[in-house]
Amino acid sequence: MDLKLRGRRAIVTGGSKGIGRSIAELLADEGCHVSICARNEAEVATAVEALKGKGVSAMGEALDVRDRASLEGWIQRSGERLGGLDIAVANVSALDMDRAESAWKNTFEIDMMHTVRTVEAALRWIEKSDAGSIVVISSVSGFEFDPASPAYGTFKAALIHYASRMASTLAGKHIRVNTVSPGNVYFEGGVWHRIERNMPDRFKTALSKNPWGRLAKPEEVANAAVFLASPRASFITGAHLVVDGALTNRVQY
Template sequence: MDLQLKGKRAVVTGASRGIGRAIAELLAEEGCDVAVCARGEAGVAETVQALEARGVRAWGQAVDIADGPALQAFVSQAAENLGGLDILVSNASALVNGGSEDDWRSMFEIDMLGAVRTYGAARPHLEKAAAAQGDAAFIITSSVSAAEASGPSAYGAMKAALIHYAKGVAKEGAAKGVRCNVVSPGTVFFEDGVWGRVKATAPGFFDQMIKRNPTGRMATPEEVAAATVFLASPRSAFTTGINMLVDGAISGRVNF
């Protein structure tokens, strides 16, 4: 299937590793020009080089997502360098699962306000692209943890807030052709990720988590990226305001 993404212009935050990197690479494979950001300069530079090797324009910058002005300046510069924006993927996360004030602050600043601020900066460009071509997309990475609670969790609560925010953005943007959807992964394994570290340090617990999933495994970043890129594409032009689970049926809730 041609996803009709060739020549589109995309921004992906938190894109130097894991799910974000897989999203950026798949967008590039589909012919998108891509701008990326992450915390580390070396990781951003290596990602840009890998994207350019796929024959597209790529640009990146090291950005602290919690620094609002710097984040919005990155999005504006990305739009200038790429000649506009058709797709925004807010993927960066603080990835803290506790309940301290610092945990709440980190999840709010990076996950919640990170999405709000990137969209605020990208919105005029997305609206312009949608007016010209009929479609633009804002995709947010949330988590199955948004609907799972075993105790007070800044991570789960902020991921749930993102789903609510996305629905509002979808409602507001529909008339202008700007769609907003959420992708919520379950457990995702890659060597230098959270579950990669758990496997190395707590193999017994890792094995328990593997057994919890009916598929008998965890997702790969590429599988989450595939769902994200499909939702970002014009092939999904009438899909907006949804939360797509990519969890291998580990969750028990019914989505309707």
């Protein structure tokens, strides 16, 4: 299916690896020009070169999303260099599993406020688009208790609420806002890869709880996010799409 993304322009936070990298690459595969940000300069450079290899315009910057000026500056430069913005994907997460007060502050700044700031800074560009779309990456931890840090789950829940509210707020401007909540996602260098190496018993427990007997691949989450970002989902807004392989027990209304 042609997602009607050719020539569109997107920003993806945390786009150098994992879910964010897969989202950026799928957007590029569909002909969308892409700008990414992440903390590691070398990883950003590698990802940008891979994106350019798909025949689209691509750029990226290394920055800390807690730094508002740096984040907003990257978004401004992305809009200028790409000639506008149609799509914003807020993907970065602190993944801070500590239970100390510092984890609450860190997760608030990275998961919550980075998303709010990304949306607010991108809107001045997206408002000019005829197919404006925002996708927020949350987590199943946002609607079901798990052993993770209470701060992580609390702010993932807040992201779902925020995205739903923004969908209503921006509907009059024909800007769509949707949320994707992944379950456990496995990729080399990711959290579950490290758990597999360092805490094999916990990894086996996680596998046993998933009816599919495996964890999600980043590209499986990207498929959902990119569809929601695309004009093919033109009348879908305020949706919360769970990608977890039936990991969670829920009745979703």
